[in-house]
Amino acid sequence: MDAIGTEAGADGPRRLEMPRPEPGPGEALVRTLRVGVDGTDHEVIAGAHGGPPAGEDRLVLGHEAVGVVEEPDETGFSRGDIVVPTVRREPPSGRNDYFERGEADMAPPEAVVERGIDGAHGFMSEYFTSPGEFLVELPPALAEWGFLVEPVSISEKALELAYASRSSFDWQPETALVLGNGSLGLLTVAMLVPDYEVYCLGRRDRPDPTIELIERLGATYVDSRETPVSEFADVHGAADLVYEATGYAPHAFDSIDALAPAGVAALLGVPEPWTFEVDGGRLHKELVMGNRALVGSVNSGPRHFRAAIDTIESFPEWFPEALVTTVAPVGEFERAFEQGEGVIKTAVEFATP
Amino acid sequence: MDAIGTEAGADGPRRLEMPRPEPGPGEALVRTLRVGVDGTDHEVIAGAHGGPPAGEDRLVLGHEAVGVVEEPDETGFSRGDIVVPTVRREPPSGRNDYFERGEADMAPPEAVVERGIDGAHGFMSEYFTSPGEFLVELPPALAEWGFLVEPVSISEKALELAYASRSSFDWQPETALVLGNGSLGLLTVAMLVPDYEVYCLGRRDRPDPTIELIERLGATYVDSRETPVSEFADVHGAADLVYEATGYAPHAFDSIDALAPAGVAALLGVPEPWTFEVDGGRLHKELVMGNRALVGSVNSGPRHFRAAIDTIESFPEWFPEALVTTVAPVGEFERAFEQGEGVIKTAVEFATP
Numbered sequence: 001m002d003a004i005g006t007e008a009g010a011d012g013p014r015r016l017e018m019p020r021p022e023p024g025p026g027e028a029l030v031r032t033l034r035v036g037v038d039g040t041d042h043e044v045i046a047g048a049h050g051g052p053p054a055g056e057d058r059l060v061l062g063h064e065a066v067g068v069v070e071e072p073d074e075t076g077f078s079r080g081d082i083v084v085p086t087v088r089r090e091p092p093s094g095r096n097d098y099f100e101r102g103e104a105d106m107a108p109p110e111a112v113v114e115r116g117i118d119g120a121h122g123f124m125s126e127y128f129t130s131p132g133e134f135l136v137e138l139p140p141a142l143a144e145w146g147f148l149v150e151p152v153s154i155s156e157k158a159l160e161l162a163y164a165s166r167s168s169f170d171w172q173p174e175t176a177l178v179l180g181n182g183s184l185g186l187l188t189v190a191m192l193v194p195d196y197e198v199y200c201l202g203r204r205d206r207p208d209p210t211i212e213l214i215e216r217l218g219a220t221y222v223d224s225r226e227t228p229v230s231e232f233a234d235v236h237g238a239a240d241l242v243y244e245a246t247g248y249a250p251h252a253f254d255s256i257d258a259l260a261p262a263g264v265a266a267l268l269g270v271p272e273p274w275t276f277e278v279d280g281g282r283l284h285k286e287l288v289m290g291n292r293a294l295v296g297s298v299n300s301g302p303r304h305f306r307a308a309i310d311t312i313e314s315f316p317e318w319f320p321e322a323l324v325t326t327v328a329p330v331g332e333f334e335r336a337f338e339q340g341e342g343v344i345k346t347a348v349e350f351a352t353p
Numbered sequence: 354m355d356a357i358g359t360e361a362g363a364d365g366p367r368r369l370e371m372p373r374p375e376p377g378p379g380e381a382l383v384r385t386l387r388v389g390v391d392g393t394d395h396e397v398i399a400g401a402h403g404g405p406p407a408g409e410d411r412l413v414l415g416h417e418a419v420g421v422v423e424e425p426d427e428t429g430f431s432r433g434d435i436v437v438p439t440v441r442r443e444p445p446s447g448r449n450d451y452f453e454r455g456e457a458d459m460a461p462p463e464a465v466v467e468r469g470i471d472g473a474h475g476f477m478s479e480y481f482t483s484p485g486e487f488l489v490e491l492p493p494a495l496a497e498w499g500f501l502v503e504p505v506s507i508s509e510k511a512l513e514l515a516y517a518s519r520s521s522f523d524w525q526p527e528t529a530l531v532l533g534n535g536s537l538g539l540l541t542v543a544m545l546v547p548d549y550e551v552y553c554l555g556r557r558d559r560p561d562p563t564i565e566l567i568e569r570l571g572a573t574y575v576d577s578r579e580t581p582v583s584e585f586a587d588v589h590g591a592a593d594l595v596y597e598a599t600g601y602a603p604h605a606f607d608s609i610d611a612l613a614p615a616g617v618a619a620l621l622g623v624p625e626p627w628t629f630e631v632d633g634g635r636l637h638k639e640l641v642m643g644n645r646a647l648v649g650s651v652n653s654g655p656r657h658f659r660a661a662i663d664t665i666e667s668f669p670e671w672f673p674e675a676l677v678t679t680v681a682p683v684g685e686f687e688r689a690f691e692q693g694e695g696v697i698k699t700a701v702e703f704a705t706p
Contacts, residue, residue, distance in 0.1 A: 106522045106644055108614035165518035165646060169459045249634040261461035267641050274634030281602040281627030287649030288620050291459055293518060294647045296640030 003125030004035075004333050004348060006045055008057040013045055013337050016058055018121075023129040029071035030083060030135070032350040034327065035124045036064030036147035037336045039182060039247075040117055045337070049270070050118030054092055062124025063087045063116035066138060066146025068353055075132030082142070082353065083135040084149040084309075085128070088112040088299055089120055102133075105157060105299040114299070126330075126350055136305040143353045145312060145320045148187065148345075150300070152308035155188045155243070158266040158297035160304065162241060165264050165293045173240030177201065177232060177258055180246040181210040181221075183345040184268070186323060188243050189219045190315055199236055201229065209342055213322055229254035239263060247271045252294065256283045261290035268297055356478035357388075357686050357701060359398055361410040366398055366690050369411055371474075376482040382424035383436060383488070385703040387680065388477045389417030389500035390689050392535060392600075393470055398690070402623070403471030407445055415477025416440045416469035419491060419499025421706055428485025435495070435706065436488040437502040437662075438481065441465040441652055442473050455486075458510060458652040467652070479683075479703055489658040496706045498665060498673045501540065501698075503653070505661035508541045508596070511619040511650035513657065515594060518617050518646045526593030530554065530585060530611055533599040534563040534574075536698040537621070539676060541596050542572045543668055552589055554582065562695055566675055582607035592616060600624045605647065609636045614643035621650055 003018040023029045041061055043049035052059040069081040077083065088104035090096070091113050098107035109118075116122020138146045166173075176192045178185045181202035192198045198219035202210060211221045220236070227235050229251055238260035244251050247269030255265035286292060300308075312320070326346035328335035336346040356371040376382045394414055396402035405412040422434040430436065441457040443449070444466050451460035462471075469475020491499045519526075529545045531538045534555035545551045551572035555563060564574045573589070580588050582604055591613035597604050600622030608618040639645060653661075665673070679699035681688035689699040 101523050103522050106615050109642055160521045161518070161644070161646070164521035165514070165648060167520060168513045168517035169456050170454050249637045252637040252640065253633060262459050267637060269637065270641055271634040271637050273632055273638075275630050275632045277628050277630050278633065279626055279628045280606060280631065281624040284602045284605040284620060284622065284624050284649075285626075287605065287647065288623055289462055289651050290649065291514070291651055292649050293514070294640065295518060296637075296643065296645050298641050298644055 001126040002330055003060045004062070004330070005058055005060040005124065006052070013061060013333065015333070016060065018060060018125055020127050021129045023071060023073055026074055027129045027131050028069050028073055028075040028077055028135060030067035030085070030128050030130060031070045032065060032067045032123060032126055032128060033143060033353060034066055034147045034347045034349050035062040036151065036345065036347045038064060038151060038184065042339070044117055048272070050114065053119055053121065059116070060121035060125050061116050062122035063114065064147045064150040065123030065128070066143060066149070067123070067128065070127070075135065077132060077135065077137065082138040082140050082146060084138050084146050084305060085115070085123060085130045086134045086136070086300070086302060086305060087114050087117065087150065089115060089134065091119065103301060105301040105304070124348060136302055136309070138309060139313070140353065142309065142312060147347050148312055148320060149305055149308045151184050152187050152191065152311050153300035153304040154184065154268065155191055156304040156307040156311065157300035158243065158268055159191070161295045161297050162264045162266040165295050166262065169262070171262060173263070175199070175237060175239045175260070176241040176243065177239035179229060179242065179244040179251050179255070181214065182245065183323065184245045186210060186213055186344065188245065189214055189217055190319055191311055193218050194314070196241065199232070199239070209325070209344060213344070216322070217319070230257045232258040242266070244269055249274045250276060253278050253283055255294070256286050256292060259290070259292050261292070263290070264293040264295060266295050266297055354479040355683055356413045357415070357683070358411055358413040358477065359405070366414060366686065368686070369413065371413060371478055373480050374482045376424060376426055379427055380482045380484050381422050381426055381428045381430055381488060383420035383438070383481050383483060384423045385418060385420045385476060385479055385481060386496060386706060387419055387500045387700045387702045388415040389504065389698065389700045391417060391504060391537065395692070397470055401625070403467065406466070406472055406474060412469070413474035413478050414469050415475035416467065417500045417503040418476035418481070419496060419502070420476070420481065423480070428488065430485060430488065430490065435491040435493050435499060437491050437499050437658055438468070438476060438483045439487045439489070439653070439655055439658060440467050440470065440503065442468055442487065444472065456654060458654040458657070477701060489655055489662070491662060492666070493706065495662065495665060500700050501665055501673060502658055502661045504537050505540050505544065505664050506653035506657040507537065507621065508544055509657040509660040509664065510653040511596065511621055512544070514648045514650050515617045515619040518648050519615065522615070524615060526616070528552070528590060528592045528613070529594040529596065530592035532582060532595065532597040532604050532608070534567065535598065536676065537598045539563060539566055539697065541598065542567055542570055543672055544664055546571050549594065552585070552592070562678070562697060566697070569675070570672070583610045585611040595619070597622055602627045603629060606631050606636055608647070609639050609645060612643070612645050614645070616643070617646040617648060619648050619650055
């Protein structure tokens with residue numbers, strides 16, 4: 001069957017011929033509809049993150065998938081159900097407590113593999129198999145946007161951790177600052193605008209489709225070249241919630257300055273090592289004297305996928321249409337990996353329901 | 354009446370002659386028994402933190418107090434009740450929402466004054482007054498150790514924030530690292546030993562009474578000169594919980610390296626500005642990929658005082674006796690401000706119940 005992946009020596013994603021997977025006991029066979037592309041895919045392609053399954057030199061990409069159950073076996077699903085797969089799976093060393101608890105998203109990296117990212121083939125192929133516990137059912141009407149469930153679930157998890165960190169007192173947040181106007185940042189702006197006065201920070205000139213999206217959602221664009229994160233509070237007032245999805249390491253520290261007392265910053269970016277100077281004394285004091293918090297968050301689990309489905313259903317109808325700038329048929333998959341002006345969110349389409 | 358405080362130009366605490374306070378409506382008059390001394394008092398004396406009430410040049414010290422209700426007025430208390438006062442009070446600008454919600458501990462510094470620390474006279478005097486909402490009743494048997502309720506409440510609050518931050522998943526912590534073997538660190542070791550394998554980091558040579566206390570409690574002393582925080586995990590295994598009470602700014606960042614995946618560091622120290630280099634990229638990535646959290650915590654409220662009372666009741670009987678190395682009668686109050694070898698926790702005694 002057709003698959004899109006990385007291969008040792010190749011300088012970009014390529015079409016791979018892979019055997020159609022045989023579902024094991026308790027696994028469903030799923031026919032793939034669409035698979036989204038995000039920054040992690042580009043990091044994997046560049047060799048900066050993850051890699052093929054042990055002993056292989058190819059990795060099927062794709063961790064943002066939606067598909068149709070073709071053979072449900074004993075998963076509890078029915079043939080024709082629209083499903084979205086979670087990403088983390090048991091490592092070669094076998095099932096561990098994190099999986100028993102249904103919380104693989106909280107496991108350390110060495111206790112899991114990640115499909116399409118690290119140590120396990122992804123979903124960017126005509127078919128994939130999965131145990132039922134890692135599939136979440138999607139209302140059929142959402143099938144075309146089902147590949148957005150995984151990225152939204154990433155923010156659901158991060159916000160869950162952020163809210164939990166503020167749950168021991170009567171937190172009354174009003175203002176949110178989203179760092180990064182990539183697709184994850186924009187999805188998070190859409191999630192937050194019903195409840196917050198939202199600012200979204202980027203470094204692009206107008207006219208720009210992401211700035212248009214931010215403003216159409218009712219949020220305010222902040223150009224980091226004019227207002228860096230460390231000066232955000234002086235210009236716009238401090239944020240109760242900061243959501244960082246840039247991977248720009250100084251943002252983890254600058255966000256402390258952007259936070260209101262009792263505020264929390266959720267960190268999601270994955271920077272490379274980078275040594276720089278910080279006023280660690282002042283930042284430490286600000287964390288303490290303001291009861292502020294920083295929470296790191298990675299991956300997501302089934303309950304975050306279910307929350308993401310509700311969230312996507314609540315989005316304005318125009319929003320996914322405007323966010324998803326490319327849906328490339330598998331024969332033109334390269335288009336889904338192009339980055340550049342005008343590109344926001346892309347996906348590869350294998351089939352329609 | 355006799356009071357102990359700071360005075361402009363003085364280089365240490367001194368005896369002040371203050372008028373006996375007149376309770377306002379809804380306030381109780383409390384006769385002071387004992388008042389503890391901690392690092393914050395020494396910072397206030399040194400002029401590094403806080404200061405007198407607006408328009409005054411003297412500050413009565415003392416924020417760790419226990420006393421006996423002498424005139425209850427309409428506070429709901431009875432004459433003879435043993436009480437402990439909380440520290441934060443309404444600022445000159447008046448009552449605000451934080452007080453309405455009973456959560457002054459979560460307020461920004463400018464929305465409060467702190468008795469004995471910043472902008473309001475403390476409790477280190479023969480009598481003090483307080484509205485009933487800021488007094489917590491203590492079992493009479495605990496009267497002699499009642500001045501430990503405030504410091505223990507500081508840790509109750511910090512641990513409450515830390516646990517809340519891990520409440521969205523099934524956290525199963527086993528190992529705790531307490532940074533700092535001052536009195537607050539030692540109180541926290543005593544709080545944690547029933548539930549954790551506890552390590553406590555200091556920089557003292559044996560024989561030392563704090564090391565003896567740590568080991569008698571069943572915890573392990575870690576000499577930071579041999580094993581710095583950044584190497585703790587390599588030597589002892591990573592900690593699920595780090596509790597920082599040193600004010601040494603690099604600890605806020607090093608604690609990320611000491612933390613196990615899904616772990617949390619509670620920061621309580623208040624360092625001065627201090628710029629230094631950190632591998633911010635790596636630390637940011639470790640926070641994210643390990644779902645780790647940093648929570649700052651300052652002050653505490655009535656529910657933390659109540660929790661602290663339960664905690665103190667659960668301490669081994671020998672522990673407060675061993676921790677409190679000096680109880681100086683008010684006539685010899687200087688002894689309670691001496692720091693040095695053999696001194697752990699001190700208090701000034703004004704009266705006995």
